[in-house]
Amino acid sequence: MSKLRLTDIKKSYHSGETVQALKGISLEFRESEFVSILGPSGCGKTTLLNIVGGLDRYDEGDLSLGGRSTKHFKDRDWDAYRNHSIGFVFQNYNLIAHQTILQNVEIAMTLSGVPVSERKQKAKAALESVGLGSKLDKRPNQLSGGQMQRVAIARALVNDPDIILADEPTGALDSQTSVQVMEILKDISKTKLVIMVTHNADLAEEYSSRIIHLRDGEVQSDSNPMLNDKTGYEQQSSSGAEKLSLGKTSMSLVTAASLSFKNLLTKKGRTLITSFAGSIGIIGVALVLALSTGLSNYISKMQSETLAGFPLTISENVQQIEGPPDSAAGILTGNSGGKDDEFPNGDVLYSHDSAANTQQHTNVLTASYFDYVSKIGQELPGAVNAVTYGRDVDMNILAKGDKDVVRFETTVNASPDMSPGFGSAPTYWQELPDNEEFITSLYDFIGEGSRYPTAENEVALVVDSYNRLDQAFFEKLGIFTENEEYKLSDFIGKKILKIVPNDQFYTEKENGIFAPATAESYPELYEDADGMELTITGILRLKDGNASSSGYLSEGIVYTPKLTDYIVNDSAKSAIALAQQASDRDVVLNTPFANEQAKDARLRALGAVTTPSSINIYPKDFGGKDEIKQYLDAYNEGKSEEDRIVYTDMSEMIGSAIQTVLDTVSYVLIGFAAISLVVSTIMIGIITYVSVLERTKEIGILRSIGARKKDISRLFNAETLIVGLVAGTLGIVISYLLTLVINSVIANLLSIEGIAQLTVTHSAILIIGSMLLTLIAGMIPARAATKKDPVIALRTE
Ligand code: ADP
Numbered sequence: 001m002s003k004l005r006l007t008d009i010k011k012s013y014h015s016g017e018t019v020q021a022l023k024g025i026s027l028e029f030r031e032s033e034f035v036s037i038l039g040p041s042g043c044g045k046t047t048l049l050n051i052v053g054g055l056d057r058y059d060e061g062d063l064s065l066g067g068r069s070t071k072h073f074k075d076r077d078w079d080a081y082r083n084h085s086i087g088f089v090f091q092n093y094n095l096i097a098h099q100t101i102l103q104n105v106e107i108a109m110t111l112s113g114v115p116v117s118e119r120k121q122k123a124k125a126a127l128e129s130v131g132l133g134s135k136l137d138k139r140p141n142q143l144s145g146g147q148m149q150r151v152a153i154a155r156a157l158v159n160d161p162d163i164i165l166a167d168e169p170t171g172a173l174d175s176q177t178s179v180q181v182m183e184i185l186k187d188i189s190k191t192k193l194v195i196m197v198t199h200n201a202d203l204a205e206e207y208s209s210r211i212i213h214l215r216d217g218e219v220q221s222d223s224n225p226m227l228n229d230k231t232g233y234e235q236q237s238s239s240g241a242e243k244l245s246l247g248k249t250s251m252s253l254v255t256a257a258s259l260s261f262k263n264l265l266t267k268k269g270r271t272l273i274t275s276f277a278g279s280i281g282i283i284g285v286a287l288v289l290a291l292s293t294g295l296s297n298y299i300s301k302m303q304s305e306t307l308a309g310f311p312l313t314i315s316e317n318v319q320q321i322e323g324p325p326d327s328a329a330g331i332l333t334g335n336s337g338g339k340d341d342e343f344p345n346g347d348v349l350y351s352h353d354s355a356a357n358t359q360q361h362t363n364v365l366t367a368s369y370f371d372y373v374s375k376i377g378q379e380l381p382g383a384v385n386a387v388t389y390g391r392d393v394d395m396n397i398l399a400k401g402d403k404d405v406v407r408f409e410t411t412v413n414a415s416p417d418m419s420p421g422f423g424s425a426p427t428y429w430q431e432l433p434d435n436e437e438f439i440t441s442l443y444d445f446i447g448e449g450s451r452y453p454t455a456e457n458e459v460a461l462v463v464d465s466y467n468r469l470d471q472a473f474f475e476k477l478g479i480f481t482e483n484e485e486y487k488l489s490d491f492i493g494k495k496i497l498k499i500v501p502n503d504q505f506y507t508e509k510e511n512g513i514f515a516p517a518t519a520e521s522y523p524e525l526y527e528d529a530d531g532m533e534l535t536i537t538g539i540l541r542l543k544d545g546n547a548s549s550s551g552y553l554s555e556g557i558v559y560t561p562k563l564t565d566y567i568v569n570d571s572a573k574s575a576i577a578l579a580q581q582a583s584d585r586d587v588v589l590n591t592p593f594a595n596e597q598a599k600d601a602r603l604r605a606l607g608a609v610t611t612p613s614s615i616n617i618y619p620k621d622f623g624g625k626d627e628i629k630q631y632l633d634a635y636n637e638g639k640s641e642e643d644r645i646v647y648t649d650m651s652e653m654i655g656s657a658i659q660t661v662l663d664t665v666s667y668v669l670i671g672f673a674a675i676s677l678v679v680s681t682i683m684i685g686i687i688t689y690v691s692v693l694e695r696t697k698e699i700g701i702l703r704s705i706g707a708r709k710k711d712i713s714r715l716f717n718a719e720t721l722i723v724g725l726v727a728g729t730l731g732i733v734i735s736y737l738l739t740l741v742i743n744s745v746i747a748n749l750l751s752i753e754g755i756a757q758l759t760v761t762h763s764a765i766l767i768i769g770s771m772l773l774t775l776i777a778g779m780i781p782a783r784a785a786t787k788k789d790p791v792i793a794l795r796t797e
C-alpha cells in the first residue's frame with residue numbers, strides 16, 4: 001500500500017552537550033518485509049525507530065509514507081499517524097498495569113473511536129491470533145514475559161497499522177519465548193512492514209528478510225536495499241511531497257472518565273482518603289451554611305411570632321446615629337493639642353453639649369399626623385392590633401395599700417427622648433391599648449369577679465404566668481409586710497389608689513414657686529382631697545400558650561386611656577401648669593431650665609401639654625407590620641426633611657442585631673471552613689500530581705498509541721472530577737448526618753427544632769464547587785502530564 005521512505009534524516013539531542021544521534025539516514029522500505037536493525041548500543045537505533053513511529057521529531061530531511069511528506073505535520077497529525085499507521089512493540093512491553101489485557105488491547109481503538117462491541121471483538125481476535133484468547137481478563141502482572149510481549153503485539157496489531165515497530169522485543173525474553181515472538185512477527189511481515197531493533201544477530205539472520213547495520217548514526221550496511229529507482233525517486237521529489245492525510249484520533253470524555261474510574265478503583269484506599277480529605281472542607285462549609293440557614297429561619301420565625309408583638313414607636317426625638325464625641329473632627333485635626341485631644345495636659349476644663357453629638361431627628365407630631373394615625377385602624381383593620389399614646393404625665397397618685405399612705409410614682413425620671421416601656425426601670429403603671437378585644441384575646445381574667453377596666457376610675461392588675469408580682473410593686477402600694485401570699489380577692493374590687501388634682505397636690509408659695517405635698521400630708525390628702533379613687537376591677541394573666549407573646553402589658557397596674565384624658569384635661573387648667581407655661585424657670589425647684597426640651601418635659605409631666613408625646617402601634621403580625629410601615633411612610637412622601645415623621649421598629653432592631661451577630665459568626669466560620677477547603681484542595685492537587693508522576697509510563701504508552709495531549713489532560717481532569725464528585729457527595733452525606741445529630745442535640749438542649757438546615761440548593765452548589773475546586777487543583781498536574789515527552793515518559797520505570 002504505502003512505501004516508507006526516509007530521506008537524509010538527521011537528529012541531534014541537546015541535553016548538556018550536543019549528541020548527533022542520526023547523521024543523515026536515507027532508507028526506503030517495502031510495504032511488507034521483516035527488517036532487522038543491528039548495531040552497537042548508542043548508535044541511534046531507538047532514535048530511528050521513534051522517528052519512524054512519530055514519537056520523536058526529526059531535525060532535517062523528510063519522512064514520507066506512500067510518497068506523502070510528513071514535513072508539515074502538526075501534533076495532531078502525528079497523533080493520528082501513530083494511531084492509524086504505526087504499531088509499537090517495546091522491550092519492556094509497556095502495558096498499563098491497572099487494566100486487564102483485553103482493555104490494554106482495546107485502548108488503542110478507544111482513541112480511534114471504534115464502537116464498543118466492535119472494539120471488544122477485534123481485541124479478542126487480536127489476542128487469539130497471538131495465542132492469548134484464554135487470558136482476556138488477566139492483568140499484565142499475572143502473565144509471563146513472553147505472554148506480555150504477545151499482548152503488546154496484539155495491541156500493536158489491533159488497529160491494523162501499516163507498520164509494526166519493535167524495539168528489542170526479545171531483549172527481556174529467554175530464547176524459547178523469543179522464538180515464539182519472532183514467529184509471530186515473521187507472520188505479520190507477510191502483510192505488513194515490520195522494523196525490529198535487536199542485539200541478537202542470530203535471530204535477525206534466521207527470521208528477517210533484510211538486515212540493516214547502523215553505526216554512529218549512519219547506515220553501515222543494508223543486506224537487501226530497494227533498487228535505487230532513480231527516476232521514481234526524482235519523480236516523487238519533483239511532484240512535491242504530497243501531504244499525508246489521516247483521520248483524527250480523539251478520546252471521548254466517557255472513555256477518559258472510565259479509564260480514570262478504573263484507575264481510581266485500583267487504588268480504592270487512596271481515592272477514599274483523598275476524597276475524604278477533600279470532603280472536610282466541604283463539610284465545614286456545608287455545616288456553616290446549614291447552621292446559618294437554620295438560624296436565619298429561626299430568627300425570622302421568632303421575629304414574626306414573638307417580636308411582632310413589639311410596637312412601632314413614634315416619639316418626638318429619634319436618635320438616628322450615635323457617634324463618639326467629635327470623632328471625625330479628632331481625626332481631621334490630628335493631635336494638634338486642641339479641644340479634641342483625649343487625656344489633655346493643660347489647665348483646662350471643657351463644657352460640651354452631649355446631645356449635639358447624637359444626630360437626632362425631631363418628629364414634629366402635628367394634629368394632622370395624629371389624625372392620620374388615628375385612621376390607621378379603619379384603613380388597615382387586618383394589620384393593627386392597637387394604638388396607644390404616651391403622654392409622660394407625672395400623675396399625682398397616692399396609694400393606701402396598708403396602714404400608710406405613699407406616693408405612687410408614675411414616671412421614673414426618664415429622659416424626654418426615651419420611649420416609655422423601654423430602657424427605664426419598671427413603673428408598674430401602664431396604659432392599656434384602646435382595644436379591649438385584643439387584650440382579652442391574650443389575657444385571662446383570674447379571680448372571682450375579675451373584669452376588664454373600662455371607666456376612667458378603673459384599673460387592673462397584671463401578674464406574670466406564676467401569679468407573681470414583684471416585691472417592689474407592693475412597696476409602691478405601701479404594703480411593706482413580709483407576706484409572701486395574698487388572696488386575689490384582697491385586690492379585686494378594692495380601692496387603694498387615689499388621683500389627686502394638681503391644684504391640691506401643689507400649693508403655691510410666694511413668687512410663683514410651688515411646693516408638692518409632703519409625705520406627712522399624704523394621709524390627709526387621701527381622705528379629704530377632691531380627686532378620684534381608682535378601683536381594681538380585675539387581675540390579668542397571659543393565657544396559657546401565649547407565654548412567648550410578651551411585650552404587650554408589663555406587670556403592675558394597667559389603666560384606661562380615659563384616665564389619661566381625665567388627668568390631662570384636669571391638669572392643663574391647674575395653676576401650676578399655667579404658671580409653668582409662663583415661666584422660664586422650674587416652678588417647683590426654682591432653677592432655670594437647661595434647654596427647651598427640659599421645659600417641654602416638665603410641661604408634659606405637669607399635664608400642661610395635652611398632645612401625646614409618643615405613639616405605639618401594635619401590629620397584628622409580621623405582614624401587618626409591613627403594611628403599617630407603608631402607611632406611615634406614605635405620610636412622609638413629598639415632605640421636607642424636618643416635616644418627616646420617623647418611627648422606630650424595636651423588633652427589627654432586635655432582630656437585625658441578632659442577625660448581625662449571626663452574620664459575623666457566620667463569616668468567621670466560613671473563613672475557617674474556607675481555609676480547610678483551600679487546604680483540602682491543595683491536598684488533592686498534590687495527590688493528583690503524585691498520580692501524574694506515578695502514571696508517567698501510562699502517559700507515554702497512551703501517547704505511543706496515538707493519544708493527543710488533550711486526551712492526556714482529559715484523563716487527569718476526569719480523574720480529579722471524579723475525586724471532586726466523590727469528595728463533594730461524601731461531604732454532603734456526612735454533613736447531612738451531622739445536621740441530624742446537631743438538630744437532635746439542640747432540640748433536646750434548647751428545644752429549638754431544625755437549627756441546621758442543609759438545603760438542596762446548597763448541597764448541589766457545594767458538590768459542583770467541590771468538582772470545580774478539584775478540577776482547578778488538578779489542572780497544573782494535568783498540564784504537567786500533557787507536557788511530558790512521550791519518549792522520555794516511556795523510558796521511566
Ligand atoms: P540505541 O537505541 O542504538 O542504543 P539511542 O537511539 O537510544 O541508541 O541513542 C542514540 C544516541 O542519542 C545516544 O548517544 C544517546 O545517548 C542519545 N540520546 C538518545 N535519546 C536522547 C535524549 N532524549 N536526550 C539526549 N540524548 C539522547
Ligand code: MG
Nearest residue numbers: 042045046047
Ligand atoms: Mg535503544
